Amino acid sequence: MADPKLSRRERLRAETAQEIKTIALAHMAENGTAAVSLRAIARDMGMTAGAIYSYYDTRDKLITALIADVYHSLTDTLEAALAACPGGPAARVLAYAQAYRWWAVANPHQFQLIFGDPVPEYQAPEGGPVAEAEHRACVLLTGLVVDAWPWAAHLHTGDQHDWADYDPVFARLICEAFPGLQPAAASLALRLWGRLHGLVSLEVHGHLGPQIQDSEKLYNCEIVDLIHNLGLAVPAELAPA
Structure with a gap:
């Protein structure tokens, strides 16, 4: 459940960060841990590579979060x-x-x-x-x-x-x-x-x-x-x- 104290913008950002992690796990499930790629996740989400880097600026930071x-x-x-x-x-x-x-x-x-x-x-x-x-x-x-x-x-x-x-x-x-x-x-x-x-x-x-x-x-x-x-x-x- 979303934190009611967060602003709408903060909630949307948190939801997008969670979606990124969900898709990363799906890529791992399908192709193994080596399959995690920020660019591939961005493509699946319809985002630009630059946009996804504003959430996780390296693949390692995403892996750490996962x-x-x-x-x-x-x-x-x-x-x-x-x-x-x-x-x-x-x-x-x-x-x-x-x-x-x-x-x-x-x-x-x-x-x-x-x-x-x-x-x-x-x-x-x-x-x-x-x-x-x-x-x-x-x-x-x-x-x-x-x-x-x-x-x-x-x-x-x-x-x-x-x-x-x-x-x-x-x-x-x-x-x-x-x-x-x-x-x-x-x-x-x-x-x-x-x-x-x-x-x-x-x-x-x-x-x-x-x-x-x-x-x-x-x-x-x-x-x-x-x-x-x-x-x-x-x-x-x-x-x-």
Whole structure:
């Protein structure tokens, strides 16, 4: 819904910027990430090249905006799933995991934009909207482990990570969001993501199809194992009959 505080001119500009991004994603879906061209988008919109450059003066700035939007779309979906979850830590892991897969399967080209092969010749800026979006996603994921840590900690006493093992920006972000968190909990969060993401990525890229008919059933088995790894009881909907 348009911001009522914006002037008509500002609303039209925002709508045009969004249309540019929508068409860019359509070009990616049809021809891959290398297909993004400001001139081609301008042609599809009936704009001049000069006019589109007043919105995004380089292709890289458009790509940056797209990546940030996609990260926020994914995180919005995950946050909504957690907000609607009435249960405890195990139910929250289940809600997060299922929402992660649902979003990826429903938006394969957006998933590939942020997690697939790098966009040719694209140089991501340091900081800025992409970093902000990535940080938001990291904090949300780590929060799942923080919720479960009272049950999980004793299972991971052999984890010898310390904060020096992590990227300084990531370590600072997580320590600020969760003061007093043990480095082993951050390690567990990254491994949790890696396992969820691994199966989803194989499915989205079509690599599971030749091996299994029910990718969701396989994924749910992985969720059960992850919940056990967190020292939690498996929710009834995933428990064997």
